[in-house]
Every structure is written in structure tokens, then in C-alpha cells.
Amino acid sequence: MSNKWVIAGGYFAVPGADRPVLQGYMTVEDDIIVSISEEAPAPEEGVERMDGSRLLFLPGLVNTHGHAAMSLLRGYGDDMVLQTWLQEKMWPMEAKFTGEDVYRGTALSILEMLKGGTTTFLDMYDHMDRVAEAAEESGIRAVLMRGAIGLCPEEVQREKLAEAVAFARNWHGRAEGRLTAMMSPHSPYTCPPAFIEKFVQAAHDLDLPMHTHMSETRAEVEQNVTEYGLRPVAHLEKLGMFTRPSLVAHGVHLTDEEIGILARHRVGVSHNPGSNLKLASGIARVPELLKAGVPVSLGTDGAASNNNLDMFEEMRLAALIHKGVSGDPTAVPAAEALKMATEYGAASLFLERVGRLAPGMKADFIAIDIDQPHLLPHSDLLSHAVYSASAKDVAHVWVDGKQLVKNGECLTLDEERIRREAQEAFEGLLNR
């Protein structure tokens, strides 16, 4: 028997519409939104009603770039030059990560993300079986991939590629379809060209999209030109990456020509404003990318360089910094920032039925308690969601029609255990 229910009298964000916030009714059946309208649907026997007044419903937020397990290193190194941070802080600790550490860090991040309204996240890391396990348990939607650094002997390269392929074969489509896979060489500056080409071939064989870090820092772009005579976009195009549906993370340092190539191939860019600012990588050309038709979505990156996984903060940063830097107060308006965090995010992860509140879409959505001082008066709720709300304002979260967070409490995860085990894992890393 199907499970059908109605949210009555809620406010629903539909940023593409004439009126971007609709007050009315949304009907959900199993994992699908079946209707959304101002008029009340005819009463049906056995169809429960939930009072939606005082709640603003948004599509679940989609975090399109991150390394969830790195939450174990949150606050372990800040305010440092990138190379020092990596070489003295991140890499020595990450080298000690066991599968159990990855599981614990990922569980901590999923807990934070779900409670904060993120219903889909991309994760590129190691020990991915443990990441998939944590994601499956939680009920969240996830796009997962073994991120492979190719600066190693060919034999190790082969092992990593085999691992990435095995992971994708094993997990793609699992957990009622909530888990999908991509193929992910780490970046042009950490992967020899032939290694990237092997990933492209594997992505063709498996019919999967691709993801990589690209043009995060000025130095890596210069290095690419020195080593290969090409900037990263042309380099990846030459290696065939864009013959696959692709998403690149960061894309901070791009020329007009490169933006043109990305637009032509419909390559998505995961904009990570918090991480880019904190690591002083620079400020991506988001208004130009959007204008060129590039799908720009939002990512938190790992918590070690953010330092939280609050997608409301990324929306707000995206809406604010490009105004300040360009001098144009109309750059990245609120509705566009919300789309970047939802609709464009889902499209960038090739999830066709995610990212909007509309009939036929997956029932991945969240509710914010709008009866709070910082969300009053109720002048423009979409503006409030982007410019004033935070992760902590999320009251309820549903994925695939199943409620995962209720009144701020996660229903699927043992929060107390996850918090304790994350702290213990961090102390273990320090002490061994």
C-alpha cells in the first residue's frame, strides 16, 4: 500500500515561478511529490495532513563537492599558507586515516549535513566502502567516488583505478537508488595525463559521469601550462574528459576562453566560496560562468577548510561576495543562489528528479521554522532563506519521502554515539 500525505498551509519555495513562494498544499506519495498548489486537494481517506503553517519548505540542499571524512580535521589547522597547511597538517594526519576513521568522520559530516538541510552530497575520498555504508545507514542521498591521486608507481595507479571501478560497480544505484557513483581522478596537477585518460575510458565503459578538482589555485594553473603547454580546461578537454558528463570543483582561475569551453560541453562547476576564501585561493568568476550558461552549483569542500558544512552559508557567500567584488548589487540574486544550492546542484550531479519542488520530483525537501526573530517580518521568505537563515533553522528533513530529521533531531542516526566516536577518532589520530 502506498503512503500518501499532504502538507497543508505551508510556504513552498518555487524560485522559477512568477511568485517565488507559493502558499498552499503539497501532496507526497511514497518517494514522489505528486502535487503542489494553492488550492487544497480533495480530501481522501487515509491521507494524513501535516500542518505546514509557520514552515517554509525548500528543496533539499545539494552539496556538490566535499570530503566528508575531513570533518575529523576541523580546526586542526587554520590561517595558514596552503602548502604548509597541506604538508604539515592535513597530509600527515590523513596518512593515518583508517577505514574506521573515514567512517566516523563521514558519519559526523552526514549528521551535520542532514540536520542542516543538505539532502544530497558528493563525496570524493578514500575508503569509499565505509563512506557508502555511513550514507546508506543515514538515509541521505549521495554521489560517491574514489578520488585517485596518480603521483605513484604504475602498479599503484592500476590498483587505484581498479578500486574506483569496483566501488562504482558495487555501489552505483544501491540503497533504493539513493547512492550513485562518478569516476574521479583527483586533479590535473596530481594525475599524469595517461592516468586521467584511463579514468575517462572507465567512465565510458561504466556509463558514469566524471568529477575532478580544477583550477583551484593560480599556482596549479601555471604549473599545468609549464608541464603540458595548456591551461587546465584545454588540457582536460584534450584528454577526453568532457566527452563524459562532467563536474569540476572550484574553477577559480578561468579565462573567458575557458568559460566558453566549459559552457560548450555543459561542464558543471562546483563553486566552493567558503573554502576558496579561507585558503585564499581567490574568487571564482561566478557571474560570468552563470551568464555563459555554465551550471554553477555550490559545495562546502571538506570541513578542514570551511569549517562547517552549512549550505545556507555557501548560498549567502555566493550571493554576497560576487556583489562586493563586482560592484554590482544585482549580481547573484537570492533566487539564483537558492537554485545553485538545489536545482543546479542536482543537475550537476546528473540527478534528474531532484532539486525542485514540483510534481514528479523526488520527495527530497526540508522545512525551516519561520517564526523566529531573524526571519521576521514575513516580507520575502525566499530572501530570508538565503540572506538570513542558517543550518540551525532547519526543523524537518525528508529524503525519498522518508522523514530523516524531525524538530531538529535526526531520526536515523545515533547522534550521541557519532559525536563521541568522532572525538575519540580525532584523539586517536593525534596519539598515534
Add this chain to the structure above:
Amino acid sequence: MSNKWVIAGGYFAVPGADRPVLQGYMTVEDDIIVSISEEAPAPEEGVERMDGSRLLFLPGLVNTHGHAAMSLLRGYGDDMVLQTWLQEKMWPMEAKFTGEDVYRGTALSILEMLKGGTTTFLDMYDHMDRVAEAAEESGIRAVLMRGAIGLCPEEVQREKLAEAVAFARNWHGRAEGRLTAMMSPHSPYTCPPAFIEKFVQAAHDLDLPMHTHMSETRAEVEQNVTEYGLRPVAHLEKLGMFTRPSLVAHGVHLTDEEIGILARHRVGVSHNPGSNLKLASGIARVPELLKAGVPVSLGTDGAASNNNLDMFEEMRLAALIHKGVSGDPTAVPAAEALKMATEYGAASLFLERVGRLAPGMKADFIAIDIDQPHLLPHSDLLSHAVYSASAKDVAHVWVDGKQLVKNGECLTLDEERIRREAQEAFEGLLNR
């Protein structure tokens, strides 16, 4: 009989010290912090203990520039060019503000600020008696002033000055000293030179500091040069403003020479990163100002251009954007951002005993619940406070030793009434 009590086993932020977070004990007697130490104080009869474990204590946050009543216009106009926003949205609505509207908007803002850990705020607006009334009722600390625009007949100018003087005489030092006053011509571009000089004279007569908006936009700087042959800093110096202790808001567009003048006179700058970004005013030269020894503090500005009053967000913006823009990841480190929001803020408002957790200081402090996913692991709590926390993480707030917020609930204000009345006031403004 005095009221003495001890917080036991808490984490205390002392950003100037060798170890910027001290775990131990803080003793409070009436309105004063009497001791803070790693060792437990000797037990005393009648001295109660509060369990401070799982709590990070910070000095109360100090918001050094704003217009509290403008929360009634939150979300009423976003993503617009400044002049359109002012002329079509803000000014027509503000012209309708009654004293009652100002009271309701201010109460909404104070509620938001207190719950979010702000214990002191500066307010420059109209109907200031009603602002003072709202502040006094709440228990918050406030630095208040009638902000006077001088683009009006001389007779009206005289009335405004008289009003500013009367307000300062009436309220300075009231509410057990929690309310103080400053003298505030609105800005060089809205006040003729002679009008500013009269405020300077009044500030001398009353022995009060001065506050004004300055160099927020490039256009106003150019206008100043055209009209008076001087950039705003030299203009205000010439008018004698800096013969008084002074704080200027924004200071976005400054030359090296202007920074030098501000430093020489110890003029404080209230940095308002959220508002400056949203209105596309530009990015203040904060690293240069700090390097020159200018006291740089943080302000939210009004909620119509922010759009919340979350000082954690302003701290984070200050710590992030100057890294991203300068390319230096060591710019504005976490401890400096926290000082801007506390110690430097109090100094900028000429409040000598506010802004630090130390013996002899006023007992204005807040506590954050650190046992949450986004604040784990407990690697560096000061980093977490700046890079990961938000207003909603504040559990408890004390001002002058009196608890105003407990477990997130405001003890002094009727939240339900304030929320309802703010919504009604906004609807009233729309309909008349």
C-alpha cells in the same frame, strides 16, 4: 548582600593569551568578573557553582554599527542598486515610521541580538527615546544616538541638534550605566560642514564621543572631493571631529594617507562586511587598517542590508573575505576576528570594562554549546567559534552579571509578543 557564583570546568576564550582557550573556573560577583583560572577557587559558603563543561564562554559580542528599527524592512528590498533601494524602498517606508514602529523594530532586533550572543550594540536612528526604552527593558548594553541628516532648513537642523543633545543628556549613564550616548551627524554627504561643526561643539560640551557614516561608497567620496576639495577623512579632520574620541562606520574607500590620519587620531572603524558586500559598496582595507593600529570593530548595519544581526557571521566574513581578496591565508586570523567582535568593539565604543574575560571586567559574556556535530572534534574551540558557529549556537547570555538568555530563551523579553507586533508593524507600514 552580593551575589557571587562560579562557573566550573568551562572553556574560556582569552584570545590574547599564550593558550587562547583556558579550561577552568570563572568567578562572578554581581556585575563583575572577579577571577578566571585553571585552578578551582577555594569553596565558599553561599557561592553557587554552575557546571560549565560542554560550554565555551566568550566575551559578549559588540555590534558597533546599526539601525535596529530597520529590521522591520528585512527582505523588503534586495538585490537592487543602492539609489533605487534607498529611493524606492527604504526612504518611503522609513518616512512612515512612527515611534511605535521604531520601538517594535528595535525590540525585534534586540531579541535577535541577545539570543545570538550580542551583549552591546550601537544604534543610530530616530525616535531614540523609544530605542532607549526597548534597550532598558531588555537588559542589553547599548550606545545610543540620534543620527541627524542635515539636508534641511536651518530651523529643522537646530531642532535635530537640540533633540540629539536632549537625548544624550537624558539617557547617558542610565539603566545602571548600561546606556551611554554619542553624538552623531549622519555623514559628510548628508550634513553641511557647519552642521557637523555644531555636533562637534556639542560633543565637547557634553564630553561625549562622536560617530558617523564615512566613505561607504566610491560615489560619496568623489562627491566630497567635488564639493569640498577634500576626501572625507581630511574633511572631518578639518571640521574638528577627531578632536573628540570618534568611531566611523564603513570606511570602505580609504587611501594610505587617510588610514594614517585615522591611526594618528585613534579613530575607530566599524567594519560592516555583510552590508558592504550586499550593497556592493566594496571591500574595506581591513588588514591595512589593523596593521596601522586603527581599532577595527564589527557591525551588522541595519537588517535591511545584511539581512540578519548575527555577529558570528560578521566575524566569519571578516576572517574569510580579506584572505580571499588579498590572497594571504594568514590575513585576519580567527583570534583577531574574535577580538574585533569583542575587545576592539568595546574600545571603539569607549567602554573600558567590556570586551574581555578578565578580572575586573564587566560580567558581559555568552556560552556556546560545543557538543554539536559542527563544533566537533574539540581541536581548536576558538577556531570553531569563528569559522563554524552561528548565532543559533548561543545557549546562555549574561550582561552586567545578570542572565538574559538561558537555554536559548530570552528571560527578559516576551518573545511571542515582540514577534507578533513586529509582523503587525510591517503590515501597517505596507497598508498606510
